[in-house]
Amino acid sequence: MPTISDVARQAGVSTATVSRHLSGQPVRSHAAIVEAISELNFRPSALARSLKSGRTRSIGVAVPDVTNPFFAAVVMGIESACREDGYHVFLCNTEESSERERALLGELYGRVDGIILAPAIEDPRTAADLRRADVPIVFIDREITDCEDYDSVVVDNAGGARQAAEYLLELGHERIAMIGGPLDTTPGRGRHEGFVAALDEAGVEMAPDFLQIGDFRQASGYQAALRLLGLHPAPTAIFAANNAMAMGALHAFHEMHVRLPDELSFLSFDDLELGELLAPPLTTISRPMREQGVLAMRLLRSRLEEGGDGRPRRRTVLATHLNIRGSCAPPPRPVLTLAGARRPSRDPRRP
Amino acid sequence: MPTISDVARQAGVSTATVSRHLSGQPVRSHAAIVEAISELNFRPSALARSLKSGRTRSIGVAVPDVTNPFFAAVVMGIESACREDGYHVFLCNTEESSERERALLGELYGRVDGIILAPAIEDPRTAADLRRADVPIVFIDREITDCEDYDSVVVDNAGGARQAAEYLLELGHERIAMIGGPLDTTPGRGRHEGFVAALDEAGVEMAPDFLQIGDFRQASGYQAALRLLGLHPAPTAIFAANNAMAMGALHAFHEMHVRLPDELSFLSFDDLELGELLAPPLTTISRPMREQGVLAMRLLRSRLEEGGDGRPRRRTVLATHLNIRGSCAPPPRPVLTLAGARRPSRDPRRP
DNA sequence: TTGAAAGCGCTAACAT
DNA sequence: ATGTTAGCGCTTTCAA
Numbered sequence: 001m002p003t004i005s006d007v008a009r010q011a012g013v014s015t016a017t018v019s020r021h022l023s024g025q026p027v028r029s030h031a032a033i034v035e036a037i038s039e040l041n042f043r044p045s046a047l048a049r050s051l052k053s054g055r056t057r058s059i060g061v062a063v064p065d066v067t068n069p070f071f072a073a074v075v076m077g078i079e080s081a082c083r084e085d086g087y088h089v090f091l092c093n094t095e096e097s098s099e100r101e102r103a104l105l106g107e108l109y110g111r112v113d114g115i116i117l118a119p120a121i122e123d124p125r126t127a128a129d130l131r132r133a134d135v136p137i138v139f140i141d142r143e144i145t146d147c148e149d150y151d152s153v154v155v156d157n158a159g160g161a162r163q164a165a166e167y168l169l170e171l172g173h174e175r176i177a178m179i180g181g182p183l184d185t186t187p188g189r190g191r192h193e194g195f196v197a198a199l200d201e202a203g204v205e206m207a208p209d210f211l212q213i214g215d216f217r218q219a220s221g222y223q224a225a226l227r228l229l230g231l232h233p234a235p236t237a238i239f240a241a242n243n244a245m246a247m248g249a250l251h252a253f254h255e256m257h258v259r260l261p262d263e264l265s266f267l268s269f270d271d272l273e274l275g276e277l278l279a280p281p282l283t284t285i286s287r288p289m290r291e292q293g294v295l296a297m298r299l300l301r302s303r304l305e306e307g308g309d310g311r312p313r314r315r316t317v318l319a320t321h322l323n324i325r326g327s328c329a330p331p332p333r334p335v336l337t338l339a340g341a342r343r344p345s346r347d348p349r350r351p
Numbered sequence: 352m353p354t355i356s357d358v359a360r361q362a363g364v365s366t367a368t369v370s371r372h373l374s375g376q377p378v379r380s381h382a383a384i385v386e387a388i389s390e391l392n393f394r395p396s397a398l399a400r401s402l403k404s405g406r407t408r409s410i411g412v413a414v415p416d417v418t419n420p421f422f423a424a425v426v427m428g429i430e431s432a433c434r435e436d437g438y439h440v441f442l443c444n445t446e447e448s449s450e451r452e453r454a455l456l457g458e459l460y461g462r463v464d465g466i467i468l469a470p471a472i473e474d475p476r477t478a479a480d481l482r483r484a485d486v487p488i489v490f491i492d493r494e495i496t497d498c499e500d501y502d503s504v505v506v507d508n509a510g511g512a513r514q515a516a517e518y519l520l521e522l523g524h525e526r527i528a529m530i531g532g533p534l535d536t537t538p539g540r541g542r543h544e545g546f547v548a549a550l551d552e553a554g555v556e557m558a559p560d561f562l563q564i565g566d567f568r569q570a571s572g573y574q575a576a577l578r579l580l581g582l583h584p585a586p587t588a589i590f591a592a593n594n595a596m597a598m599g600a601l602h603a604f605h606e607m608h609v610r611l612p613d614e615l616s617f618l619s620f621d622d623l624e625l626g627e628l629l630a631p632p633l634t635t636i637s638r639p640m641r642e643q644g645v646l647a648m649r650l651l652r653s654r655l656e657e658g659g660d661g662r663p664r665r666r667t668v669l670a671t672h673l674n675i676r677g678s679c680a681p682p683p684r685p686v687l688t689l690a691g692a693r694r695p696s697r698d699p700r701r702p
Numbered sequence: 703t704t705g706a707a708a709g710c711g712c713t714a715a716c717a718t
Numbered sequence: 719a720t721g722t723t724a725g726c727g728c729t730t731t732c733a734a
Binding site: 001041043044045046047048050051056058065066067069072073075076079080083088089090091092093100106107108109110111132247250251254272273274275276277278279 | 407624
């Protein structure tokens with residue numbers, strides 16, 4: 001790899017002159033330098049530049065799972081926003097492990113100007129690490145306790161879960177179950193709280209068995225669904241707290257030959273990629289995905305460029321949207337009783 | 352950020368001693384150094400180290416679209432292999448654009464020790480760029496002309512497409528269409544060639560209209576499917592050359608109320624995430640995904656560590672697998688004729 | 703406008 | 719075992 005001094009020698013000038021040319025200043029020996037550069041195929045070393053300037057023009061992005069379409073879209077959004085700003089992305093997969101996450105963050109410090117993080121869980125050790133590292137951070141999708149002064153882009157988890165609960169209640173369900181996420185994550189807790197609160201307000205109590213906690217991954221959704229299907233009485237409606245667990249649950253329903261929505265109503269937080277093409281199409285609570293990445297990068301960039309250490313935290317909360325498709329219906333009427341007659345007669349699926 | 356000299360001063364030793372401690376050598380002042388490091392919260396600058404050593408311990412990964420589950424899985428595989436080797440990943444999205452790709456590659460040079468690339472198209476300019484950059488490269492999923500001496504991990508595209516064609520022929524189809532990828536990409540061309548070759552050998556000709564070329568993205572699959580459905584006579588079977596275009600096609604079928612597999616047989620190269628849960632479950636040609644990433648990283652690592660500039664190219668070709676599920680069936684019998692009687696009587700779906 | 707020289711943080715001879 | 723010093727490739731004063 002040719003260096004700046006190779007170019008300088010070849011062009012018959014000093015390294016300082018070449019450097020000036022590189023930074024756009026007009027120099028007399030312009031032509032000679034340009035020629036030397038192309039002849040030697042010279043590329044300034046980003047490394048050396050960074051060491052000098054203290055800025056790497058890269059950011060770190062750590063998410064629990066790029067394979068999840070939600071995080072894939074977020075990463076995509078970050079990436080495209082970065083390109084506009086001339087930043088590069090170091091991508092890290094934490095695989096929902098707080099230890100791995102801290103290890104990865106440790107390696108990121110010094111390599112990047114800032115970090116966008118979707119923390120695995122709300123681990124106080126991570127918070128302590130972050131503080132010590134003293135690098136600009138923006139949280140995305142999830143937050144961390146003790147970091148209330150950091151910027152973040154999140155979704156209204158409680159509100160979204162509430163929409164789900166209210167919709168099920170409106171359909172007349174009373175035996176409503178939830179496949180929840182870990183309660184030590186922002187979305188896990190938020191979605192749980194919102195869901196239960198809405199049920200409470202309607203005077204519907206959720207049996208302890210009806211809350212199954214998973215880890216946001218497909219396998220746990222599958223297991224949770226099987227457990228729910230095995231209960232007596234079984235729930236008439238299930239809400240899955242994210243897309244991956246919903247996929248697992250759908251596999252379970254399929255295996256157990258449970259027919260949606262006749263025998264069971266089902267909806268999930270976050271869209272599935274092919275959700276609309278399923279039979280029945282899946283009713284979901286959705287939210288902007290790519291956009292969340294873009295917003296997070298905007299926040300980070302403003303921290304980076306304005307240096308704004310004093311500027312107050314900015315928290316962006318996005319709204320969710322209930323997409324009524326076909327996987328929810330009024331609960332099946334108990335055979336040989338008229339109890340079902342209490343339900344409202346109009347079909348709440350088309351309000 | 353404290354530097355190595357801050358630590359040295361605090362511990363009352365020279366920077367060289369601290370450096371030795373950092374690299375694991377035993378030093379007398381061990382305790383003092385350890386204390387100084389933790390007290391100052393010192394972290395050696397990866398930047399300075401890289402500048403010195405000439406190695407960044409990072410690699411660049413450029414793929415057309417992380418949002419595609421296939422590439423997401425590949426990236427995941429690379430990432431996990433990297434973690435074992437202590438490498439970091441710079442992720443780039445080329446968005447199927449060769450220009451963007453070259454721009455991104457340009458920024459990667461010097462920042463990374465090696466690159467894993469799934470090229471957008473087989474652009475000779477990219478090949479020239481790569482040669483000039485003189486950085487170890489491994490191709491994944493796709494290759495590039497004029498780069499026959501580079502390592503690569505690809506799948507047997509022609510073989511997989513042949514499997515698809517032979518399966519459809521076996522079912523008795525004769526009006527067989529294909530939604531192909533760009534013919535200037537490795538998989539686009541390979542899948543097309545394999546498919547057409549198999550049809551040829553069976554004496555079945557594909558009408559020109561029956562080959563619709565897309566760009567591997569969902570929208571193009573949707574358009575292509577609509578065009579195919581509008582033909583007279585329409586095809587009785589369609590093969591989509593990748594998962595994203597298959598998703599688009601499925602949307603088109605859904606919109607046009609085409610029932611699979613009774614009215615139309617359909618299968619795709621690469622699995623869809625929920626393909627098994629669709630009605631009918633989707634028959635596909637699948638291949639290892641995560642594993643491809645792992646293999647690519649292995650190849651790259653061996654180039655990196657063995658320095659093996661002289662060592663010959665290694666090309667890993669993976670096999671595909673035909674997953675017979677429910678989206679293909681014998682062609683519908685023409686109404687009011689007995690022509691269909693020519694077809695074999697046994698059901699080739701269960702060989 | 704240009705060149706000489708210092709220095710970003712670290713490592714690796716070389717010398718002690 | 720430890721310290722001194724040069725240097726990785728670049729930018730940026732400071733003089734000329």
